[in-house]
Amino acid sequence: MLNAKAFAHAATVVxxxxxxxxxxxSLLAPDVLFGIGRSWMHSxxxxxxxxxxxxxxxxxxxxxITISGLTWITTFITIWLxxxxxx
Numbered sequence: 001m002l003n004a005k006a007f008a009h010a011a012t013v014v015x016x017x018x019x020x021x022x023x024x025x026s027l028l029a030p031d032v033l034f035g036i037g038r039s040w041m042h043s044x045x046x047x048x049x050x051x052x053x054x055x056x057x058x059x060x061x062x063x064x065i066t067i068s069g070l071t072w073i074t075t076f077i078t079i080w081l082x083x084x085x086x087x
Contacts, residue, residue, distance in 0.1 A: 001086070004079035011075040016068050023060055030054075 025033045030050070037046050055063075 001083050002079050004076045004083065007079045008072045008076040012068050012072045015071040016064065019064055019067050023055070023063075027054055 022033070034046050034050060038044075
């Protein structure tokens with residue numbers, strides 16, 4: 001059996017680190033970020049959705065909180081279900 005709370009904490013920390021790295025990349029090198037996006041979505045032109053201004057601190061903070069919360073909840077429920085069904 002997996003510890004759902006510990007697993008959710010670990011997954012949330014990993015996603016939070018990725019989020020901070022993504023924010024840093026979007027602020028410091030937005031063209032690199034869009035280059036990565038283009039390499040993942042081969043036939044989609046991302047230029048039309050490119051932001052004109054960098055994200056403000058409030059939206060960065062809200063994004064951090066919401067992605068962390070959603071990751072924790074999703075991971076916890078997934079592990080909880082796994083533990084119930086693996087019996």
